[in-house]
Amino acid sequence: MARAARHSSLETRTARARLPVRRTPYFAKIAKGLRLGYYRGAVSGSWVASLYRGAEGYDTKAIGAADDTTDADGATVFDYWQAQVQARNWAERRRLFAAGVVRTGPxxxxxxxxxxxxxxxxxxxxxxxxxxxYVFDAWILPDLGSLEVDKLTTERLVRWRNKIATEPKRVRTKRTATEAARRKTPDDDDARRARKATANRxxxxxxxxxxxxxxxDRVSSDTAWRKVKPFKRVDEAVVRYLxxxxxxxxxxxxxxDFRKLIEAALYTGCRYAELTRLKYEDYNDDSGTLSVRLSKGKNRHVVLTEEGKSAFREWTKVLQPGQRIFLRRDGRIWGTSHQQRPLDEASQRATISPPVNFHILRHTHASYLAMAGVPMAVIARQLGHADTRMTEKHYAHLAPSYVAQTIRENFPVLELGSSRQVIPLHKRSA
Incomplete structure (x- = not known):
């Protein structure tokens, strides 16, 4: 970071007050070819930056008011040191414009x-x-795409965020449908929480x-969107497991063909994409593990139970190195969005409502581990979480609790059952 330039006549408001009022600015050189100017007015002054452009002369930029009569706020009123920072930032942007790094125009x-x-x-x-x-095309560009970034305001962004949180959930219309699918307005607490969580994402x-x-350095400030905060307490863990x-x-x-994928998800807790990429060599029968490659940028080893080992041993016994373990019935690979429709159909046949999605299978695997008392760090490693924070958020409430166990072991038996017995009333004699 460049060292700030000193100038005894401009550094303080007291020193500037002694300067004669004049129409031309008082300049202080703050970098090669860059000067910070101070206009001395009758009551207060203002700052201006001047950048030497060789044969093109000087470029100038008004920075803002000086803190002669009002304390500096760093936004519209600047002291000498703040004005220097603004001048340097402007000069750097001019340099980038000249070099073609930053596009011209809005x-x-x-x-x-x-x-x-x-x-x-x-x-x-x-x-x-x-x-x-998809997110940009669906939610961001229609409302904000035509706005200049430097002219964005916090208020405008908050109104956009709130609109997303209160709009009905987007639904996909089937290709064979004659009418567009209708959106359902969120009308309960869970639905409203879910829409706010979507707005946050x-x-x-x-x-x-x-x-x-x-x-x-394509825009001058990040203040507008930095002040826009996400909705609070809308990502509370609501874990559904089977x-x-x-x-x-x-x-x-x-x-x-799809049953194999479902069984594998339940045995391993792996994501759909992780399972569809598995190849013959990723299963190690000696160690009873799966090597999940390039999962979120890293590899991990998933431990299988005896039941899981038996299933993978059966699925890989006729395969050759390089062949995928899970393929569709026609021999093609499972695509990015090939899982939800068969899951919806299977859920309907199995009378499970609402329908299962693939992530619920992952939750199911982890939930049973948590309920069995498996440490959060072990579950995190099995699922591929970077640390235990996400694991604890979703599954800690399912784990056997020291507090709950202590209370149940030490609270006395009150034997209140007899007090709930109904005693018949005797009929009065006439």
């Missing part, structure tokens, strides 16, 4: 989104990029794009 939210998607394409998997693009994606634009009877009914209701 930089809109749509531009920030376009740049963000182009940059993460080299960092993330295609499915993640496509998922982000969309806000996070928008902030990711805008922050990248800010740190790349009981043993539901598990058996669901598995029996699946076609053979």
């Amino acid at each position: 930089y809109k939210v749509a531009d920030a989104v376009k740049d963000y998607l182009a940059e993460i394409a080299a960092e993330k998997k295609p499915a993640a990029v496509q998922g982000a693009k 969309i806000l996070t994606i928008l902030k990711a794009a805008l922050n990248r634009a800010f740190f790349a 009981n043993i009877a539901e598990i058996r009914r669901l598995v029996s209701a699946c076609p053979e």
Whole structure:
């Protein structure tokens, strides 16, 4: 960071008050080719930056009022040191403009989104990029895409966030449908909480794009969106898991090729994408483990029970190295969105309502481990969580609790059952 330049006549309001009033500014050189100017008015003054552009002359930029009569706030009123920072930031942006690093003209939210998607394409998997693009196209660009990023206000972003939280949930219309599927307005606490949680996730994606634009010096400030906070207490863990009877009914209701995937999810707690990528060499029968490759950027080993080992041994016995363990009936691989429709159909046949999604199978695996007293760190390792925070959020309430166990062991038996017996009333004699 550049060292701030000293100037005894401009550093303090007392020193500036001694300067004669004049129409031209008093300048202090703060960097090569960059000067900070002070206009001395009759009552108070203001700051201006001046950047030397060689044969093109000087570029100037009004910074704001000086703190001659009002305390500096760093937004509209600046002291000498704050004005220097503003001047340096402006000069750096001018340099980037000249070098073609930052585009000229108004930089809109749509531009920030376009740049963000182009940059993460080299960092993330295609499915993640496509998922982000869907969110931008569905929720962000229609309302905010045409706005200039530098003109965004906190109030505008809050209104956009609140609109998402109160709008009906988007639904997909089937290709064969003659009418568009109707949206259902959230009308209960769970539905409203879910919409707020969705709004939080969309806000996070928008902030990711805008922050990248800010740190790349494409916009001047991040204040507007930094002040927009997510809804609180809407991501409380609500874990749904299947009981043993539901598990058996669901598995029996699946076609053979899809049943293998369902069984594998229950045995391992793996994600759908992790299972569909598994190959013959990923199963180690000697150690009874699966090697899950490139799961969120890292590998992990999933431990199988004897029942799980037996199933994977059966599924891999006729395979060759390089072959996938799970394929569709026609020999094609399972695609990104091929799992929900057969799960909906199987849930209906198994009389499970609401229908199961693949993540519930992962919850089921982890929930039974937690209820059996398996330490949170072990469950986190099995599921591939970076630490135990997410694991504890979802499953800690299912684990045997020291507090609950102590209370149940030490609270006395009150023997109040007899007090609930009904004593018949005697009929009065006439």
